[in-house]
Every structure is written in C-alpha cells, then in structure tokens.
Amino acid sequence: MKKERKTREPLVHITKRATIPLWKAILVRVVAILIALVISAVVVVVFTHKNPVEVLRAMFNGNFGSARKVLFLLQRTAMLLCISLAVTPAFRMKFWNIGAEGQVLMGALAAAACMFYFGKTKMPNWLLLILMFAASLIFGMLWAIIPAIFKAAWNTNETLFTLMMNYVAMQIIQICVSIWAPNGSGVMGHINPTTYKGWLPDVFGQKYLINIIFVTILTGILFVYLTFSKHGYEISVVGESENTARYIGINVKKVILRTMAVSGLICGFAGFLLVAGENHTITKDLAGGMGFTAIMVSWLAKFNPLIMMGVSFLLSFLHLGGVQVAQDCRLNESIPEIITGIILFFIIGCEFFTRYKLNFRSAGKEEAK
Amino acid sequence: MDNVAIELRGICKTFGSIKANNNVNLILYKGEILSLLGENGSGKTTLMNMISGIYYPDEGHIFIDGKEVVISSPKDAYKYKIGMIHQHFKLVDVFTAAENIVLGLEEQGRFDIKAAARKVKELCDRYGFVLDPNKKIYEMSVSEKQTVEIVKVLYRGADILVLDEPTAVLTPQETRKLFDVLRKMKEDNKAIIIITHKLHEVLAVSDRVTVLRKGETIGSVATSEATVSMLTEMMVGAKVELNIDRTEPVNPVPRLIVEDISCVNRENVRVLNDISFVANSGEILGIAGIAGSGQRELLESIAGLQHLTEGNITYIDPENGEKKNLRDMTPVQIRDLGVRLSFVPEDRLGMGLVGNMDISDNMMLRSYTKGRGVFLHKKEPATLAERIVKQLEVVTPGIDTPVRRLSGGNVQKVLVGREISSAPTVLMAAYPVRGLDINSSYLIYNLLNEQKQNGTAVIFVGEDLDVLIDLCDRIIVIGGGQITGEVDARNTTKEEIGYLMTKSNGGEQ
Incomplete structure (x- = not known):
C-alpha cells in the first residue's frame, strides 16, 4: 500500500440499469414491504408500547374479519x-x-x-x-x-x-x-x-x-x-x-x-x-x-x-x-396513517432500485493497492 | 515523464448492459493537440465526461502530472485545471460575456467585475480571440458563444482543455479562426483534446490522433503519418468506400415551386423572408446555411406545419401535371390531396418518432388512421417494421424495442425507412446524417440517391459542406431567413458557399 495516495474512490456510486429480471423486480418490492413492516413495528412499539403483531392483526381483521x-x-x-x-x-x-x-x-x-x-x-x-x-x-x-x-x-x-x-x-x-x-x-x-x-x-x-x-x-x-x-x-x-x-x-x-x-x-x-x-x-x-x-x-x-x-x-x-387499528387498539388515528405513509414511502422508494444499481467500493480492490 | 499532462489507464464505464468504455488508455502531453477520433457511440464523450468529473469511471486510473487522482465532480476537474467545452453551450443568455465567465467562481470579498473584464481582455489578446466582454450572450453568434466558453475555462486557469465537436456549428472560416487560436494555446504549453469525426480537420489541426472503436482504444498515430483512409479504417474496423455516386439528374421537371414565402415565429421575428426556389424531380436540391438560419421553418412550411404570412407553395402532380396549392394546408389535407410528401425532420425523437414507442408502433404514425373501425391494425406496420429492420440492417433486439433505446444511426434508419416506404414524390430531409457513423451516413446518402433516381424531388438540408458538394445537384444557401445565393454543386467550392452563408446575416453578426 502506497502512503501518498490521499484521494480515495467514493464509497458508492450509482449506475443506471438497462433491464432488470422479473424475479429481481419482485424481490426488490417484497423486501421493501418487509422493511416497511419492520419499521412500522418499531414505530408502533416506540410510540404506543403496544404489541406490533396485535396491530398488524387488527389491520387484517379490518379487511378480512367478516364477509361484510x-x-x-x-x-x-x-x-x-x-x-x-x-x-x-x-x-x-x-x-x-x-x-x-x-x-x-x-x-x-x-x-x-x-x-x-x-x-x-x-x-x-x-x-x-x-x-x-x-x-x-x-x-x-x-x-x-x-x-x-x-x-x-x-x-x-x-x-x-x-x-x-x-x-x-x-x-x-x-x-x-x-x-x-x-x-x-x-x-x-x-x-x-x-x-x-x-x-x-x-x-x-x-x-x-x-x-x-x-x-x-x-x-x-x-x-x-x-x-x-x-x-x-x-x-x-x-x-x-x-x-x-x-x-x-x-x-x-x-x-x-x-x-x-x-x-x-x-x-x-x-x-x-x-x-x-x-x-x-x-x-x-x-x-x-x-x-x-x-x-x-x-x-x-x-x-x-x-x-x-x-x-x-x-x-x-x-x-x-x-x-380498524385505531378502533381495536384504541390508538390515536394518526398511528395507522403513519404506517400507511411508511409503507407507501418504501413502495415508491424501491422504484429507485429497480432503475439504478449501487456500486460499492469493493474491499478487495482496496487491499490490492 | 514530466511532459505528460494527463494519462488514463484501463478506464471502464458501463451503462446498463452497454460497455461505453472498455479498458481505454490515453496519454496527453503538454503543448500538444490530440484528436480523439471515433464513430458515434465509440465512447469519446463518455471518456471526456470522466475527465471532467461528470461521470465516475467503474474501473481504471487517472494520472495528472504523474500522480493518481480521483475526479468525482466537476469541482475536482477544476482543481486539476481541466476545462471542458461542451457541444451544447452552458451560458446564461441575459448575462454579458464577462458575467458568464466569472459565474460560479467562489472568491472572497466584493466582486470586481471590471477587473474580471480586464483579465478577460488580457486572455483574448494573448490567444487572439475576438470578444467583447460586455456583450450579452443573446446578441452573440454561435461562434462568439463558443469563444465565451473557451475563455471561461481559460479564466479558471485550465491547462487541459477538452473540446467536444467544436466545429459542428461553425462555418469553414470560423473553423479556421478557431484552429489558429488552438495553435496559439498549444504554443503556450496547454494540452488540448479535440473530439471530432471530421477527418480533414483532424489532419489540419492535431499533432496526434487517438482512435476509439466500440469503447476500446484502437491506437494512436502521429498526424504527420496518418491518412484519411487509414484513419477511417481504424475507426470503422474495415475498409470503407468513401465515394458518393452522383448520377446526372433524371429527367428533371419542376415538382415543387416555392414563391416568395415569409413567416414569423412566436416572438414575431421574421424567420423566413421572401424565399423562392424550385425543386425538380429526379434531382437533389441542397440547402446550406448556418444552423438556425431558417432551414427548419422552411421545411416545416412545406410540410404544412408553419403558418405563412406571404407567398405560395405549389405542387405539380407528376401524373397529370395538375397544380396544387399547398399553402395553409395541414399535413392531413396535404396527404388527402394525394401529395406524397415525406419529411425527415431534424428532431428525430422529438418530432419524427416517438421515443418510448417500439419500432412497429412508430411505423404506424403515418398510417394508423388507415383501415376501418376504431381499432388499430397492427399487422401491416409490423410487417413494414420487419422489412425495414432487415433491409436497412437496423441493429435492434426486435421490432418491439422502444426506438429511444436504439443508437442514433439506427433511429435514423427507422425514420428514413418509414418516410421512403410510402414512395414519396417529394422527400425532405433535415440533417439526416447528423451524429451518424460513417457507414450509416453513406447508407443514408445512397438511399437519397436511390430516391433521386426514382424521380423523387429530394430536398436535403445539410451542414457538412463537403457532403453537400458531393451529393447534391444544386445548392441554395440561406442566411438569416433569406436566400443568399444558388450554386451548381458540380462547380463550386466550400469557400464560395461559406461566403454566401455569412453574407446577409448583417444585423446579427
């Protein structure tokens, strides 16, 4: 390793993708929704001290709870x-x-x-x-x-x-x-x-x-x-x-x-x-x-x-x-809205990853010098 | 070596699946002019954008004065005294030259515009630029704007200058002046890279030539040892026959008569002024002129896209000699009159084609109204698309690829292919080879020639005077919306046309 090398390759740079295989496109979205759910859970726990699983269950309940x-x-x-x-x-x-x-x-x-x-x-x-x-x-x-x-x-x-x-x-x-x-x-x-x-x-x-x-x-x-x-x-x-x-x-x-x-x-x-x-x-x-x-x-x-x-x-x-969440868990109405916001943010945000690729500075290259 | 200004080693850059640069090596010495030569899509501009900090290379190393550097933003490039003059100028129209030159500089304290103007003047005198620092950009001609761009990077202390196709917008006279300036800068120990694909310019101005092909370095040669045919072979990778086969006009009779037409643009400025000419069948009529002298408006007037304030456009039907007035007709009305007028506009993806649609849907643009019912008939356009792809050797994954994904040459093949597929009686083409590689250019010339031999009246608006002289039968020159002369292409010189191009621009230049 030479010591006079003062400048470094930027940690990450962005390049455009030409195409993306379907499985990858789906994977990106699934991962996005999973991350959104995890972050929503954290938000629920931090602000309401409720069990996030309970909140999620209420969410499904509100939609599929009955035929009506x-x-x-x-x-x-x-x-x-x-x-x-x-x-x-x-x-x-x-x-x-x-x-x-x-x-x-x-x-x-x-x-x-x-x-x-x-x-x-x-x-x-x-x-x-x-x-x-x-x-x-x-x-x-x-x-x-x-x-x-x-x-x-x-x-x-x-x-x-x-x-x-x-x-x-x-x-x-x-x-x-x-x-x-x-x-x-x-x-x-x-x-x-x-x-x-x-x-x-x-x-x-x-x-x-x-x-x-x-x-x-x-x-x-x-x-x-x-x-x-x-x-x-x-x-x-x-x-x-x-x-x-x-x-x-x-x-x-x-x-x-x-x-x-x-x-x-x-x-x-x-x-x-x-x-x-x-x-x-x-x-x-x-x-x-x-x-x-x-x-x-x-x-x-x-x-x-x-x-x-x-x-x-x-x-x-x-x-x-x-x-339903607001009703069942006696939560402030803004909590479900925050969850909706988080999920939408990730769904829209993940579009970026279907169009662009991040290239990280590879550790191997660094050592070689 | 002390003498090396900048060295690139093993530069790679990919965009999606396209390798724009693959292991490119390049050396530039101080006090030399290096031509970077290559067909379109060979990666010249990509490479230069990496030097000037616009792109960041995926792999490879850049050395300046023998030290490896990282250029990850235009600011870094400025730090290493690299200046790039882009093909499309980046100037503020309502500012003066001096204001544009100092724009964006971060200096401490109050800004002294007068001192800046003095420094600009000094630079101009030193290198022989002709520039008024207090003139506003919108009052300037293209070549003056270019001068501002060059002075701008010199003002910032650039020692390495990159010029991206600087002569594309200049007349022969202006080009010569630019080359004089470049030579003076070279004597001052500046290092200059000039990107171009005009071979005779390469030979005229540069000391060395580096050729790129398909993103790879093919080699470097000293200009003194290079010839046109050798450079072409390096660029294309095979021997190319560079002759335009000009036949005598086939039975020329008037097909389109343009009489005293004038029109104004949105700002009420007269862009066409009393233009008259006749386009004959079986002949290629060239239109020469500095970019923006009214060429676009002229063709659009004929195609029914401009409202005329005065004048007449008459079409003479080849079948029965009947005269048809085309003034104030819409494109649909012209088509309904039975006039087979084809038009290859300058703006291919913005006007001639729809970038996001596939080749087949683009074929439909001209014919989608045909056929009964409210639904589209997609079969015929698809057949036509297949045929054009095959005949003109369009490189594409398939006819369902959006045309915006094709390279410039292939886009043009699709457009020209569609326009000649209707067996036109008048074919107008504006800058049909702009940005095309040598092979595609000659393919387009041949297609135009073929149309001429079929008896079509071809109107060709071009910028490369050598081509105009070799391809056309007659050339009319327009300047400032007026016709400044007509010459016989077989007995004229570039100088004569260049003189006519600037002749009546009086008010503007």
Missing part, C-alpha cells in the same frame, strides 16, 4: 379504481387532471338531483336510473371539459384550473344541500329511504356487488381503449410529443378535448355509483379525497389499468385496516 368487511374492502377498491381509471387517459396525454374530486362530485350531484326531484313522481325506477346515469356522465364531463377548452384555446395551466374546479364543485353541493335538506338541517340523509327510488338493486342479495361488477367491466373496456384503439394511440402520441402529433397531422386540440371528455365521463360515472350504489345521499365529502388518492394510484400503476386494480386494492386495504 371483505365486500366493503372490494367496494372501496372498486370506487378508487374507477376514479383512477378516469384520470388515466388524461395522464397518458400528460394532461394533469387533478380535478377528479370535483368531477366525481358533479356527477354525484346530478344523480342526487334526479333522485330528489323525480323520486316522488311516478317515473319507473329503471328510467330514473338511466336518467341519473346520463345526467351524472354529462355533468362529470362538463366539469372536465371546461379546463380542457381553456387549455386548448389559450394554453392555460390545467393543473391549477382543474384543482380550483374542485372547490367550486364542493360549494355548489353545499348550496344544493342547504336547499334540499329537510328543515334547514344542512344534512341530507338518505334520499328516498322508503321507496328506494334511484337506488341500484342488490345483486345476489349483496349490496355494493353491482358497483364492483360495473367497475370490473369498465377496467377491461378502458384497457382495450387505451391499448388497441386509434384514440388510445393518439393519446399516447400527444402525451409523448406534441410536435410529433403535429408532424403526422393529429389535431392536438381535438384530442385534448376528447380525452378530457372521456376522463370526465368516467368521473361522472363514479359519482353515479357513489350515489346510486353506495351512499344514496349527497355531501361535499362524498368522494372523501379519493379524487386525489386516484392520482397516486394511476401514477403508481404507471397508467396501466390492470396494475391499477392491485394498487387500489393495496391502498384501500391500508386505509380500512388503519381505521
């Missing part, structure tokens, strides 16, 4: 998936639609309005449902297409615009609720609680199941639309490079408008399902922030509808499990 809980988990997964599907066409086009919350709410409002006004008439239930369905889709689409028009015509920033539209939608609902709510109570309660007008029927005797079926079908349709249709191809080209789109003669503005319309339609549909198939009422918190969670789902799934099924399931699992 499983169904509820699937229902939440379906709704989150539906909204994630809705934002995906826009995202593939690199149009950052973060107004899904508002678009869903407008769809829900339209459905609720139909229920409220036509529920008392002699209109048959099937017609009312169709009417609600159509109204939801149109309102959801309207709410999405307004920012798209501004984007296409004046190149306004769609992120801010769609975000602001969320708050407008919430306020409109607030106004409607204050008009419709009995005795000015400000709370709607179930609409048509005795006649069940405008309620989607139970299938196989199960509540929610119809929502789950609808969303499953929608997933398939959207996957085919994005992957195999000419529209889907145009969306990808516009998203990758507007210059290329212009070069081959795609009307970029038309594609932006059309795609946002599709995005809004699906959001409206989600609103319809929330009102007709799940809650049978309208509040400004009906979407419960799922419009924002959906953005994360879409990204995590790399805009692939099939992977989105898994991601929405995971996020719903964490959410419902967290609620």
Whole structure:
C-alpha cells in the first residue's frame, strides 16, 4: 500500500440499469414491504408500547374479519379504481387532471338531483336510473371539459384550473344541500329511504356487488381503449410529443378535448355509483379525497389499468385496516396513517432500485493497492 | 515523464448492459493537440465526461502530472485545471460575456467585475480571440458563444482543455479562426483534446490522433503519418468506400415551386423572408446555411406545419401535371390531396418518432388512421417494421424495442425507412446524417440517391459542406431567413458557399 495516495474512490456510486429480471423486480418490492413492516413495528412499539403483531392483526381483521368487511374492502377498491381509471387517459396525454374530486362530485350531484326531484313522481325506477346515469356522465364531463377548452384555446395551466374546479364543485353541493335538506338541517340523509327510488338493486342479495361488477367491466373496456384503439394511440402520441402529433397531422386540440371528455365521463360515472350504489345521499365529502388518492394510484400503476386494480386494492386495504387499528387498539388515528405513509414511502422508494444499481467500493480492490 | 499532462489507464464505464468504455488508455502531453477520433457511440464523450468529473469511471486510473487522482465532480476537474467545452453551450443568455465567465467562481470579498473584464481582455489578446466582454450572450453568434466558453475555462486557469465537436456549428472560416487560436494555446504549453469525426480537420489541426472503436482504444498515430483512409479504417474496423455516386439528374421537371414565402415565429421575428426556389424531380436540391438560419421553418412550411404570412407553395402532380396549392394546408389535407410528401425532420425523437414507442408502433404514425373501425391494425406496420429492420440492417433486439433505446444511426434508419416506404414524390430531409457513423451516413446518402433516381424531388438540408458538394445537384444557401445565393454543386467550392452563408446575416453578426 502506497502512503501518498490521499484521494480515495467514493464509497458508492450509482449506475443506471438497462433491464432488470422479473424475479429481481419482485424481490426488490417484497423486501421493501418487509422493511416497511419492520419499521412500522418499531414505530408502533416506540410510540404506543403496544404489541406490533396485535396491530398488524387488527389491520387484517379490518379487511378480512367478516364477509361484510371483505365486500366493503372490494367496494372501496372498486370506487378508487374507477376514479383512477378516469384520470388515466388524461395522464397518458400528460394532461394533469387533478380535478377528479370535483368531477366525481358533479356527477354525484346530478344523480342526487334526479333522485330528489323525480323520486316522488311516478317515473319507473329503471328510467330514473338511466336518467341519473346520463345526467351524472354529462355533468362529470362538463366539469372536465371546461379546463380542457381553456387549455386548448389559450394554453392555460390545467393543473391549477382543474384543482380550483374542485372547490367550486364542493360549494355548489353545499348550496344544493342547504336547499334540499329537510328543515334547514344542512344534512341530507338518505334520499328516498322508503321507496328506494334511484337506488341500484342488490345483486345476489349483496349490496355494493353491482358497483364492483360495473367497475370490473369498465377496467377491461378502458384497457382495450387505451391499448388497441386509434384514440388510445393518439393519446399516447400527444402525451409523448406534441410536435410529433403535429408532424403526422393529429389535431392536438381535438384530442385534448376528447380525452378530457372521456376522463370526465368516467368521473361522472363514479359519482353515479357513489350515489346510486353506495351512499344514496349527497355531501361535499362524498368522494372523501379519493379524487386525489386516484392520482397516486394511476401514477403508481404507471397508467396501466390492470396494475391499477392491485394498487387500489393495496391502498384501500391500508386505509380500512388503519381505521380498524385505531378502533381495536384504541390508538390515536394518526398511528395507522403513519404506517400507511411508511409503507407507501418504501413502495415508491424501491422504484429507485429497480432503475439504478449501487456500486460499492469493493474491499478487495482496496487491499490490492 | 514530466511532459505528460494527463494519462488514463484501463478506464471502464458501463451503462446498463452497454460497455461505453472498455479498458481505454490515453496519454496527453503538454503543448500538444490530440484528436480523439471515433464513430458515434465509440465512447469519446463518455471518456471526456470522466475527465471532467461528470461521470465516475467503474474501473481504471487517472494520472495528472504523474500522480493518481480521483475526479468525482466537476469541482475536482477544476482543481486539476481541466476545462471542458461542451457541444451544447452552458451560458446564461441575459448575462454579458464577462458575467458568464466569472459565474460560479467562489472568491472572497466584493466582486470586481471590471477587473474580471480586464483579465478577460488580457486572455483574448494573448490567444487572439475576438470578444467583447460586455456583450450579452443573446446578441452573440454561435461562434462568439463558443469563444465565451473557451475563455471561461481559460479564466479558471485550465491547462487541459477538452473540446467536444467544436466545429459542428461553425462555418469553414470560423473553423479556421478557431484552429489558429488552438495553435496559439498549444504554443503556450496547454494540452488540448479535440473530439471530432471530421477527418480533414483532424489532419489540419492535431499533432496526434487517438482512435476509439466500440469503447476500446484502437491506437494512436502521429498526424504527420496518418491518412484519411487509414484513419477511417481504424475507426470503422474495415475498409470503407468513401465515394458518393452522383448520377446526372433524371429527367428533371419542376415538382415543387416555392414563391416568395415569409413567416414569423412566436416572438414575431421574421424567420423566413421572401424565399423562392424550385425543386425538380429526379434531382437533389441542397440547402446550406448556418444552423438556425431558417432551414427548419422552411421545411416545416412545406410540410404544412408553419403558418405563412406571404407567398405560395405549389405542387405539380407528376401524373397529370395538375397544380396544387399547398399553402395553409395541414399535413392531413396535404396527404388527402394525394401529395406524397415525406419529411425527415431534424428532431428525430422529438418530432419524427416517438421515443418510448417500439419500432412497429412508430411505423404506424403515418398510417394508423388507415383501415376501418376504431381499432388499430397492427399487422401491416409490423410487417413494414420487419422489412425495414432487415433491409436497412437496423441493429435492434426486435421490432418491439422502444426506438429511444436504439443508437442514433439506427433511429435514423427507422425514420428514413418509414418516410421512403410510402414512395414519396417529394422527400425532405433535415440533417439526416447528423451524429451518424460513417457507414450509416453513406447508407443514408445512397438511399437519397436511390430516391433521386426514382424521380423523387429530394430536398436535403445539410451542414457538412463537403457532403453537400458531393451529393447534391444544386445548392441554395440561406442566411438569416433569406436566400443568399444558388450554386451548381458540380462547380463550386466550400469557400464560395461559406461566403454566401455569412453574407446577409448583417444585423446579427
């Protein structure tokens, strides 16, 4: 070993991977989740002095504890998936639609309005449902297409615009609720609680199941639309490079408008399902922030509808499990949220290791000198 | 040896599965100009980035003044007096030359910009640069910007200078001036590496040549003992026939008539000014000019991508002689008129192709609307992709590989292959061989020649004047959005074209 060597090779340097074998990619993710669980356990022990296994058990219990809980988990997964599907066409086009919350709410409002006004008439239930369905889709689409028009015509920033539209939608609902709510109570309660007008029927005797079926079908349709249709191809080209789109003669503005319309339609549909198939009422918190969670789902799934099924399931699992943990272990509600945060951090963070490789300074090389 | 400025031994660097540098050795002496020669993808720039601290080598050793050093950041490179002049300038447009030069220096106390300007002036006088330290970058020509970059590294006390393809953006006259400056720096005992793939420049300016091929050092020769054919053979690894076979124009009749067209860009600056010319069938029309003189806008105007403020573009149908007006038509309308216009744009991955899509999907760009129904017909594009991969010898794992993963030459083969697959009557190509290795370049020239012989009107925008002169039939020169001259390619010289290129840039230069 020479002594004058003052400088040393850096301890670690990063290189990009060309490809990664599937087993390795899966291994990285499994390890990430395991580490996340261990760290969560440490956090639980340090802050609450509870047995982490107990907390974990509560987490599973909250999701798989009973048939009803499983169904509820699937229902939440379906709704989150539906909204994630809705934002995906826009995202593939690199149009950052973060107004899904508002678009869903407008769809829900339209459905609720139909229920409220036509529920008392002699209109048959099937017609009312169709009417609600159509109204939801149109309102959801309207709410999405307004920012798209501004984007296409004046190149306004769609992120801010769609975000602001969320708050407008919430306020409109607030106004409607204050008009419709009995005795000015400000709370709607179930609409048509005795006649069940405008309620989607139970299938196989199960509540929610119809929502789950609808969303499953929608997933398939959207996957085919994005992957195999000419529209889907145009969306990808516009998203990758507007210059290329212009070069081959795609009307970029038309594609932006059309795609946002599709995005809004699906959001409206989600609103319809929330009102007709799940809650049978309208509040400004009906979407419960799922419009924002959906953005994360879409990204995590790399805009692939099939992977989105898994991601929405995971996020719903964490959410419902967290609620149960808070109940069973009498914990502060923030503990389950911290656990969710840790797990998500590791899932997103492990992406780094699928793309890059760390090269450590090898000890052997050092000794050789 | 005291005389060695920098020595590299056994440098290796891999990106994913690609070995960009494999056991590269290189010696640079003080007071010499070394040409680093190699085809694209041979690892020249990677190697130089390791000297300047942008990449860190996986293996190998770097010695400066006989001592082993570790360069793990650009700051380290600065410490060892290494300065790199990148191909793409890194300057702040709204600052003056002097401000850019001192930017990022950490000096104690109040900063004296006047003293800095004085020092800049001194450097310029010493090496013969022409530079006004108080001029803003956005007012400068490309060659002035380059001067700023060079002075910047000299100001920081660099003794080892690396220039990455410095002549790519210069006219012949400017190139000559640059070489004069380099020679003066050499006399001042600076060590200079110049990366290039223009062989005649290598022979003109350097003392020694080191050749890389596929990431490995092939060898070093003294320039005085080197010849063009010998260097090419070292670069390519086989003998290459470097002749462009120019045939006489085949039955030339006007195919595309451009009359007095003008257009403005977003900032309302006139980028095309009264341009008129005729492109004939069976002929290659060259367009020469300094980069950014309106070439891109001109081709985009014809392709229906630019809004014209004045002028007409007329296409004459070869089948019935019918005249068709192309002004203010969209690309789709032009296609619907039955005009088979193909366009190989300058920005291959940003305009001509979609980098993240595979070869087959990229074939579909031109034809996806064909066929009935709402679904894509993927079979025909796949067949076309297979055919192009085979005919043009595209190196790719398969037609389902994203084109962004292909090397520059192969990307271009895919693009040109697609554009000529529609049997065009007009073919426009902007810088189709930029960044391509010698073999791929000649393949592209041959394809253009083939189109010419098929009676296509070929419009070729090029930057290498030697190639323009050897390949084209006629050459029009544009400068500052105007046509500054037209020459017969068979009876012209580089100097004549170079003079025309700078002629009417009056206001800007």
